[in-house]
Amino acid sequence: MRNRFIGRFFSFLCHGFSCTRISYVRIKAIVSGGRNCRMVSCSLPRPQSSVHVIPSRIKFSVMDLSIALFIIVIGISHSTTVNGIDFQCPKKNGQFEDPVQCDKFYECKDGIATAKLCPDGLVFDPLNRKVNKCDQPFSVDCGERTELQNPQSNHLCPRRNGYFAHPDEKICNIFYNCIEGEGTEIVCPNGLHFDEYAGTCAWPATAGRTGCGEPEEMKLKDGFTCPKEKQQSSRVQNVAHPVYSHPDDCQKFYVCLNGITPREQGCSVGEVFNEQSQKCDRPEMVPGCEDWYKDDPQVQNKNKKTT
Structure with a gap:
């Protein structure tokens, strides 16, 4: 289309001259005899031959030709197929x-x-x-640019570059940093999951992964795991390391590190855990645990001495 345009343009200037085979922008013009055009040579990209046309007396100046060439170059230089x-x-x-x-x-x-x-x-x-x-x-916000090149994948890297989840969907705390197809395994800090949309480790609720298996360290021998619901303080703020009472032992309690990793703890002998105050307390201050040490002679003797 560009060649036909240039040919028609010079046909207009030279009143009959036409270069229909032009496919290269470079154009040579030889002007002699004052204002008369004597010969125009249209160079092809693979110059095996040239088309020479000698029209009758045609009146245009070198300045006219220069302006025309400038307009053509400007018009086509910013558009490329x-x-x-x-x-x-x-x-x-x-x-x-x-x-x-x-x-x-x-x-x-x-x-x-x-x-x-x-x-x-x-x-x-x-x-x-x-x-x-x-x-x-x-x-990057791609917006409506939704298409991508065909992936170059392997068993660990769905694409040659990027951060990708473990191939086993149950393993949510391990991901791979792929650089040119070489995957490096990265383990998230304790209690965190890999967030596929952020490329980093995050709290499970933020990562939004499903089907994750619970690692062994997330469950105690008695079967206790940290509740998924966040524990809030009296100021309606999430507690960083929430504490929970033991269901069968008044002296023991559980601490959930970062709200996820459980640890079993216990009060000193003679005290029981007060879930309301979140502290160890005297047995008589905790409903249901008043007689927890009644059959313990060590505690009973200690109480007699203090009284």
């Missing part, structure tokens, strides 16, 4: 996103666009001020 897509460079130089594919972009140099792809697993961020604008998907 790449893989059947007519991409228009917004600026002569820079990197610009593809309208439909998030990991594809165009690098424009002097108005000519070259299509490029981010490394598999990364996507193009047009707002990134760095030279390398490819970043992790959880850091």
